[in-house]
Every structure is written in structure tokens, then in C-alpha cells.
Amino acid sequence: MRHLLDISPSELVEELAAMGQPAYRARQVLQWVWQHGVCDFAEMTNLPKPLRAELAGRLVVLTGRPAARSDASDGVVKLLVEWSDGQATETVMIPAARRCTACLSVQVGCPVGCAFCASGLDGVARDLSAGEILEQLFHLRSAAARRITHVVLMGMGEPLLNYDATVAAVRAMVDPARGGISARRVTVSTVGLPSQIRRLAREDLPITLAISLHAPNDDLRRQLVPAARAVSIEALLAAASDFFARRGREVTLEYVLLGGVNDTPACADQLARLARRLRCNVNLIRFNPVPGVPFVPPRESALRSFLERLRRRGLNVHLRASRGADAEAACGQLRRRNGKSVTE
Ligand code: SF4
The missing domain is CATH 1.10.150.530 (DNA polymerase; domain 1)
Structure with missing residues (x-):
């Protein structure tokens, strides 16, 4: 079949x-x-x-089924979708007044193993197919009865390590005869694989690229993003510049603020120096506590001063609103609560 x-x-x-x-x-x-x-x-x-x-x-048409659901008081809906082989991935709908964003997974688990993320705790079991990536849109649509206007490939897994399925899924969701979502409203988020970023820049897809930086220097980044050990920030910035040159789309730098780890004034200044070399936006994300993960959210004062330091240097900075805090908001939490891990 x-x-x-x-x-x-x-x-x-x-x-x-x-x-x-x-x-x-x-x-x-x-x-x-x-x-x-x-x-x-x-x-x-x-x-x-x-x-x-x-x-x-x-x-x-549908090969998976929602096996668990978590609703936050702010309307965020998180589903655990169980696939035909018993593996499960999370998918999230984030509604707002004039938009509705779907956050989709691309792999079962994640091989990157970021030190602050529940999805990477058990490694990766397998890639999702393009159909499984797309199918999440259908489960979210039935669960929340909202039209999806934006998509972020920011759930479980690293999109550029499942490149062909990711690109096929993006092509389907932006195809007017299928998903009909504007490509400009689709974001592919990666920890940064320079050769794959360059390859993506050569696809005929005017999507947004988000790079999960999370640290302003290689030493700290290697601790927080183990898969980045072999990739320097310099190489990443060069690939991001190439993406902008090819596609004319500003890159987004994602930065999860971890209390006392990467939220210091010195880190803000280092990040500002890097970001000023690119045509980019900076998205700051307040860390969501994850059981079993040894980090804490930043203090409010540290977060505000980090943000202001970047803004004073002329950067376009956003603090991503914390949504779905009572719906196991951090990636991978719902799956772990339901006893799903890739080692089972
Ligand atoms: S933050 Fe993203 S890339 Fe890092 S382990 Fe979690 S799912 Fe993987």
C-alpha cells in the first residue's frame, strides 16, 4: 500500500x-x-x-494516529503521532490572532543531542518520510479545526539530515494544488550543516532558513550542540551568507537562553559581533525546563539586558513568546511522558 x-x-x-x-x-x-x-x-x-x-x-492517506494530546491554556495543541511501526513523534499547533503555525518533526528522535533538549536524549530511531512529515498537518488540522498559515520544521529531528524527505515535503506544502502555503511562511530550522545549507540555497524555494546557534563561540557551542563539534561558527556564517546571496532571504539566528550559561553580557557582545556580519534576525528563546536536563531558564533581568545589548548594536532581535507552557512545551517532553523512546 x-x-x-x-x-x-x-x-x-x-x-x-x-x-x-x-x-x-x-x-x-x-x-x-x-x-x-x-x-x-x-x-x-x-x-x-x-x-x-x-x-x-x-x-x-493517513498512516499514523494521534496517540496522545496535550492542550495548553493559551490554545497551543501538542499531539503525539504514533506511526505504523509503533514509533512516535510530536507535532504542535501554535494559534494566534492572525496566523496559525504548525511545528513539524522530521525524524523519530534526534541525532544532534543538544544538551538542553528532550528530543535528543535517546538519539534517533529513523527518518520520517515526506508523507509522514506532511501528514502531521492533517492531524493538527483535525485536532484544532484551524487553517494552518505558517509551518516551521523545528520539531524533533534535524531537517538537513533528512534532506530529500524535507525538501519533498516543503515542495508539497507550498504547491498551490496541494498545501498552498506561501513558501515565505515556511521555515527550515537547522543546527547548521554548511554543505546542506548551500544545497538548500540552490533549490527553487524562497523559504526562511533558521540556524540554531545557541552559543556565540565554538567552545561553548561544542558543549551545547554536540553535532556542531565538526562545524565552526565561521563555516556556518559563510554558508548562511551564501544562502542570503542566493535566495535574498534574511537568515534567522535562533538562540536558546540558558540561565548562567549563555546569557551573560560577554555572550551578548560576542553574539552581536557575529550577527552584524550577516543579513539576519536574531530570535531569543527562553529555555523551557525539561526534566532530566541540567539547565534553568534565564533570570528576567539577564534576559532583558541581553536583548537590549543586542538592540543597542542595531540588531533586529525578537524574544520568542513562550507558548504552551502547560502543554509539555519543550520539544520531546510529551513523547517521554508517554513512555516513548527510540530505544524501546
Ligand atoms: S534542539 Fe533540535 S537539533 Fe537539538 S536535539 Fe533537540 S530536536 Fe535535535
Whole structure:
């Protein structure tokens, strides 16, 4: 059985041609799935009944199921999606007045192992397919009945280590005949693999690139982001500059503030010197405490002074609002609470 969300529109046309069907049937199927959110072929009422049955025997639209749900008082919804092999990943919807953002996972677990993140505690079990990445949009849409306007690939996993599936999923979500989300509203977040950033810059996709920097010098970054041991900040900045030169899109630098670790005035000054060399925005993120992880959030005064120091140096800095604090907000927490780990 093939996963419909894993195949391209032209492959769907071929699949239907093998059933003796004209090409326009593919358009009808995609409209049902993407525009109307109908994932059961039996409900696709403008298709002949025998075709609906034949499609159901060959293709499946949803391969996972929401196994747990956590709702925060501010409207953030977090789902644990269990896949057909029993592995599970988290996906999050963050609603706001004029936008609704889906935060999607790209791997089961994460091989990067950031010292402050629950998703990396158990390593990685496998990559998600493009269809599994996309399917999270459908589970979120049914769980929260909101139209998704923005997507961030910032959940579990490192998108650039699952490059082909990530790019295929992004192409589907920005395709007007499928997801129809503006590419400018799609963000790929990476800890930074210079060669893959350069490759992404050469795709015809005007997406936003976010680099998870988290430290303003190589020594501290190697402690906080183990996978960065082999990648210097210099190499990362060069790749980010290349991305801007190719795509004309400002890069976002993500920086999780950890109390007493990377929130000092000296760190702010070092970060400012790096960021001023790029066309970029800086996103500061207040650390969300994670059981079993030895870090604390920054003090409010340290956070404010860090932010002001960057702003005084002319940087475009945002403090990302802390959302979903009562919904196991930190990446990987819901999965651990539900006893899912990649070593099971
Ligand atoms: S913060 Fe992101 S890259 Fe780091 S371990 Fe967690 S999921 Fe992986």
C-alpha cells in the first residue's frame, strides 16, 4: 500500500493511469485530500464507486494516529503521532490572532543531542518520510479545526539530515494544488550543516532558513550542540551568507537562553559581533525546563539586558513568546511522558 502523501502529483497520475483512469482524476483526489481534508476515499463522492474502492486498496492517506494530546491554556495543541511501526513523534499547533503555525518533526528522535533538549536524549530511531512529515498537518488540522498559515520544521529531528524527505515535503506544502502555503511562511530550522545549507540555497524555494546557534563561540557551542563539534561558527556564517546571496532571504539566528550559561553580557557582545556580519534576525528563546536536563531558564533581568545589548548594536532581535507552557512545551517532553523512546 503506497502513502498518497509520499507520491508526487505526476506519480498519482501514473497510478490512476494504471487503473485505466484519466489524469483529471488525480486533480480530484488531491482536491479532496488537501482542500477538503477528506482522507477516506469512500467519501470522495465525485469519483465512481468502483474507483473509490480500488484507490482504497492501493493507497492510504493517513498512516499514523494521534496517540496522545496535550492542550495548553493559551490554545497551543501538542499531539503525539504514533506511526505504523509503533514509533512516535510530536507535532504542535501554535494559534494566534492572525496566523496559525504548525511545528513539524522530521525524524523519530534526534541525532544532534543538544544538551538542553528532550528530543535528543535517546538519539534517533529513523527518518520520517515526506508523507509522514506532511501528514502531521492533517492531524493538527483535525485536532484544532484551524487553517494552518505558517509551518516551521523545528520539531524533533534535524531537517538537513533528512534532506530529500524535507525538501519533498516543503515542495508539497507550498504547491498551490496541494498545501498552498506561501513558501515565505515556511521555515527550515537547522543546527547548521554548511554543505546542506548551500544545497538548500540552490533549490527553487524562497523559504526562511533558521540556524540554531545557541552559543556565540565554538567552545561553548561544542558543549551545547554536540553535532556542531565538526562545524565552526565561521563555516556556518559563510554558508548562511551564501544562502542570503542566493535566495535574498534574511537568515534567522535562533538562540536558546540558558540561565548562567549563555546569557551573560560577554555572550551578548560576542553574539552581536557575529550577527552584524550577516543579513539576519536574531530570535531569543527562553529555555523551557525539561526534566532530566541540567539547565534553568534565564533570570528576567539577564534576559532583558541581553536583548537590549543586542538592540543597542542595531540588531533586529525578537524574544520568542513562550507558548504552551502547560502543554509539555519543550520539544520531546510529551513523547517521554508517554513512555516513548527510540530505544524501546
Ligand atoms: S534542539 Fe533540535 S537539533 Fe537539538 S536535539 Fe533537540 S530536536 Fe535535535
